[in-house]
Amino acid sequence: MEESCLNKEKIVCRCEEITEEEIMAAIRGGADTLDAVKKSTRSCMGFCQGRTCKRLIASMLSSYFKRPIEDFLPGSLRLPITPIRLSILADTAISSDFGNEDAHA
Amino acid sequence: MSDSGEKSYDVIIVGAGPAGLGAAIESGKAGARTLLLDENQKPGGQLFKQIHKFFGSKEHFAGMRGFLIGEKLLEEAVKHNVEFRLGARVWGLYPDGCVTATDEENSLNFKGKKIILATGASENALSFPGCTLPGVITAGAAQTFVNVQHVLPGKDFVVVGSGNVGLIVTYQLLQAGANVIKIIEAAPKISGYGVHAAKIRRAGIQILTGHTIISASGRDQVERVIIAKVDENFNPIEGTQQTILCDTVALAVGLSPRIELAGAGGCEMTYSKTLGGVLPVHDDNMETSFEHILIAGDLSGIEEASTALDEGRLAGCRAAYRLGLMTLEDYTSKKVMILNRLAELRCGPFGNKRMLAKEEIWKKAV
Amino acid sequence: MSRLTAHPIIKIDEKKEISIYYEDQLLRAKEGETVAAALLAHGFRIFRYSAKRNEPRGIFCGIGQCTDCIMEIDGKPNVRACMTIVHEGMTIRTQKGLGQ
Numbered sequence: 232m233e234e235s236c237l238n239k240e241k242i243v244c245r246c247e248e249i250t251e252e253e254i255m256a257a258i259r260g261g262a263d264t265l266d267a268v269k270k271s272t273r274s275c276m277g278f279c280q281g282r283t284c285k286r287l288i289a290s291m292l293s294s295y296f297k298r299p300i301e302d303f304l305p306g307s308l309r310l311p312i313t314p315i316r317l318s319i320l321a322d323t324a325i326s327s328d329f330g331n332e333d334a335h336a
Numbered sequence: 337m338s339d340s341g342e343k344s345y346d347v348i349i350v351g352a353g354p355a356g357l358g359a360a361i362e363s364g365k366a367g368a369r370t371l372l373l374d375e376n377q378k379p380g381g382q383l384f385k386q387i388h389k390f391f392g393s394k395e396h397f398a399g400m401r402g403f404l405i406g407e408k409l410l411e412e413a414v415k416h417n418v419e420f421r422l423g424a425r426v427w428g429l430y431p432d433g434c435v436t437a438t439d440e441e442n443s444l445n446f447k448g449k450k451i452i453l454a455t456g457a458s459e460n461a462l463s464f465p466g467c468t469l470p471g472v473i474t475a476g477a478a479q480t481f482v483n484v485q486h487v488l489p490g491k492d493f494v495v496v497g498s499g500n501v502g503l504i505v506t507y508q509l510l511q512a513g514a515n516v517i518k519i520i521e522a523a524p525k526i527s528g529y530g531v532h533a534a535k536i537r538r539a540g541i542q543i544l545t546g547h548t549i550i551s552a553s554g555r556d557q558v559e560r561v562i563i564a565k566v567d568e569n570f571n572p573i574e575g576t577q578q579t580i581l582c583d584t585v586a587l588a589v590g591l592s593p594r595i596e597l598a599g600a601g602g603c604e605m606t607y608s609k610t611l612g613g614v615l616p617v618h619d620d621n622m623e624t625s626f627e628h629i630l631i632a633g634d635l636s637g638i639e640e641a642s643t644a645l646d647e648g649r650l651a652g653c654r655a656a657y658r659l660g661l662m663t664l665e666d667y668t669s670k671k672v673m674i675l676n677r678l679a680e681l682r683c684g685p686f687g688n689k690r691m692l693a694k695e696e697i698w699k700k701a702v
Numbered sequence: 703m704s705r706l707t708a709h710p711i712i713k714i715d716e717k718k719e720i721s722i723y724y725e726d727q728l729l730r731a732k733e734g735e736t737v738a739a740a741l742l743a744h745g746f747r748i749f750r751y752s753a754k755r756n757e758p759r760g761i762f763c764g765i766g767q768c769t770d771c772i773m774e775i776d777g778k779p780n781v782r783a784c785m786t787i788v789h790e791g792m793t794i795r796t797q798k799g800l801g802q
Contacts, residue, residue, distance in 0.1 A: 239551075241463045245762070245770055248754040251463060278769035278780070283461045283762075286592060286613070301607035305614040308599025311427035315438050322443035323428075323436050375766065377787060382765075387711050401711065458767050468770075470747040470760030477764025477784075485739035486706040486714055489761065512706055556758045557747050594767075 243291075244284040246277020254288055258295050265289060265306030278314055281306065345371040345419075347655045348435050348448030350426050350597060353381020354641045355633025356454035357409040358648025359655070362670075363452075364416030366656030371446060372418050373437060375425040379413075380406035381456060382476070383641060385483040387511075388504055392681055396642035403483075409645070429453075429601035433628055450628050450655035453598050454648055457591040457612065457634035462496065465551040471558030475505040475588035482512045490584025494561055495519045496549050502588030503532035509586075510539055517582055520547040520563055522570050529686070548572060549585065558583055591638045603629055606700055610693035611637030619701035620675065622651035630655060637697070639690055643681050650674045705732075705743045722792040737783040737794055738764070738771055749773050749783055750797035773797050 241251040249272050257271040265281075268274060268288055275281030275288070289303040296302075311320070347363040349356045352374035363370045372379065386402020397405045413420075421437075424444055428436035433451055437444040459474040466472065473489060475497070481489040493514055495506050498521035506516050519536065524546050526533045536543060550562040550572060565576035593615040599605060603616040604625035615637055622630045632651040633644030650671060657667035682691035706714055717732040722740060731740035738761055741749070748758040749771045762770040766785040775781040775794050779801025783794075 239465050241465055242468050243463045245461070245468055245759075245768065248752055248757075278772065279767060280596075282458055282594075282596070283768050284463075286460060287463050301614070304607065305595060305599060305605060308596055310429075310600045311436075312596035312600050313425060313427050315425075315427050316440075319438045319443040323445060375785070459763060461762075461768075468752075468757060468759060468762075470749070470758055473761050474763050477761055480764040480784075481739060481742060481761075482706070483712060485735050486709075486712065487735070487739045487743045488704050488706065489742050489764075490703060511710055557760070 243287050244272070244274035244277065244281075246279050246283070247273045247275075249274040249284075251291070254291060255295075258292060263292070263296065265292070265303055268292070269306070275306070280313065342434065342445045342447045343371075344447045345369050346448070346659055346661075347371070347450045347452060347652070348373065348433075348446055349452045349454060349652075350374075350429075350435065351381065351454035351456055351633070351635075352376070352379035352420070352422075353454060353456050353633060353644065354383055354405075354409070355456070355635070355644040355648035355651075356381065356452070357406075357413055358645040359452045359454060359630075359632055359652035360413045360418040360648075361409065361416055362649045362652030363450075363656050364413060364418040364652075366653070366661040368450075368656050368659055368661055370416075370418045371421060371448070372413065373421050373424045373426055373435070373446070375423065377423050379410055379420060379422060383409075385476075385479045386641060387483050387508060390642055392642040393677060395677055396645065396681070402641060405641075405645075426597060429597050429629075431602060431626070449659060450630065451601075452622075452630045452632060452648075452651045452655060453601075453616075453635055454631070454633045454644075454651075455594040455597055455635050457638055458594050459587070460590040460592055462549070462587055462589050464549055466553045466558070466561075469552055469554060469558050470556065471554070471583055472552055472585045472587070475501050475586045478584075478586045479505050479508060482508055482514075488512055488514050490582075491515060492517055492582040493584045493586055494549075494563075494580055494582045495586045495588060497521060497588035497590070498523075498526045498528055498533070498543050498545070499588060499590065500528040500532055501591070502586075503528040503536055505586060505588060506541060507532070507535055507539070510541070516541050517580055518563075519543045520549065521545045522548045522566055550577060552585055558585060561585055591634065593635045593638065595635065598624065598629070598631060598635065601629060602626065603631075606697060608637060608693045608697060610689050611639075611697070615697070617700050618697060620698045621654045621671070622647060623654065623701070625701075627658070637690070637694060640681070643678060646674050646678050646681070650678075703742050703745045703747070720788060720790045722788050722790075722794060724794045725796065731788040731792075733788070735788055737773065737775060737786045737788055737792070740788050741783065741794070748796065751799065753799035756799075772801075774801055 293300040346368035383406035632647040
């Protein structure tokens with residue numbers, strides 16, 4: 232059969248093309264939160280910013296650590312919530328704490 | 337081109353679906369200077385893809401089809417001087433009531449005394465080999481293409497999930513002339529309303545419970561899927577695999593509140609499995625942990641368009657009251673009326689669970 | 703993949719046709735529809751090839767949230783086909799990886 236897609240790999244993070252195996256490896260390697268998985272695999276760092284895969288990763292963490300899924304959600308929620316052009320960011324004359332990554336952690 | 341000067345409003349509403357429209361109508365009616373933001377070019381949210389008749393009472397437009405309800409609400413919002421800003425993608429919310437958005441060219445900044453978030457829901461994804469192939473879509477996507485764009489996104493469909501979304505979308509695919517081969521459901525029984533399931537069965541479509549999707553495959557797009565029976569822990573059972581030839585898989589595996597903006601804005605979060613996952617803590621006035629940020633609709637827990645509309649109305653009234661545009665007496669009587677209507681929608685075996693879950697959330701807000 | 707012609711509930715209005723260019727090929731699109739709808743109506747499902755694995759992608763969520771359907775539209779990369787309304791003379795290209 233001419234099959235390009237008979238690979239057995241499951242993509243979990245569609246944007247950054249991270250597989251279930253890669254995420255499991257990170258979890259086994261000590262990543263025990265959504266943010267830790269994100270840092271070690273780049274999952275959730277693509278265009279949709281985790282909107283599609285966060286739940287799937289949280290459920291993997293939940294079954295690995297045998298803890299309820301809510302222990303792992305929602306992970307950090309930061310501005311901007313959707314990717315925007317840098318020029319627009321620069322245009323936004325706002326006096327508040329934008330840019331300080333930890334301000335909304 | 338820059339448009340950085342802030343424009344000020346009494347009430348800014350993010351999301352022009354049923355909840356946002358309900359909020360806008362009430363806030364506008366009370367005389368608040370109201371702005372409704374939505375990233376789509378057309379308001380109405382997902383209402384315009386609902387071509388089935390709604391349940392509920394007269395106030396919920398029972399018996400009327402979703403898209404006609406959308407038109408009625410729009411008319412009403414316009415009548416009450418609500419300002420619409422469409423094609424505006426909101427990306428930020430700040431503690432001082434600043435809302436930042438973009439129309440993709442310019443930055444748009446607004447400031448509101450009250451912010452009502454009605455950002456709705458995201459459809460849940462599933463991961464399986466081949467899940468990224470063209471032809472694997474969400475059920476909501478199928479519904480958007482068929483009912484709004486009037487284009488069939490495929491020919492031969494397998495629908496995954498037998499909740500109300502899966503059942504309704506299946507029926508609508510059939511109405512549009514698509515071939516739905518099967519609905520598969522991992523749970524041992526159908527999870528949506530009996531009345532919807534009966535319609536599907538009458539149309540001769542099999543709903544296969546206790547089955548899951550193993551993979552989708554094909555060259556460059558979906559050509560077939562493999563499904564299998566699952567055990568009580570939802571693990572596939574060896575030797576039960578079967579192949580179905582199809583070109584489209586529609587995933588109807590639940591919705592989650594779209595919390596990013598509320599979360600980035602600092603609203604305290606909680607979790608409710610019944611209501612779809614993580615959502616902002618809120619009370620029965622729809623106020624979050626920040627008094628000036630209110631929420632309504634699927635963001636405050638996955639329910640239905642009719643509940644979203646009423647929650648929106650409640651949030652709109654509350655904002656108007658807090659702004660001094662409505663007396664406490666008026667607000668209280670409106671609140672009682674709306675909560676009673678919501679209680680009617682939150683009854684029965686499905687609704688009752690949601691009612692209890694909502695009450696749990698309200699308690700957390702105290 | 704085709705346009706609806708008749709429907710028991712939805713009234714299918716006659717819409718004005720416009721010309722768009724997909725990979726330099728002229729396509730007839732309906733005024734007011736999205737790029738994604740126009741391409742699907744003509745049977746095109748592959749909107750881009752992914753950056754890492756070079757795998758085909760198309761529509762997934764259809765309402766602008768997943769960003770799987772990004773294409774190069776009017777010379778700009780990373781534009782969501784499901785959220786972009788067609789216009790006369792629009793040029794659309796399959797996006798390869800992160801785009802130009």
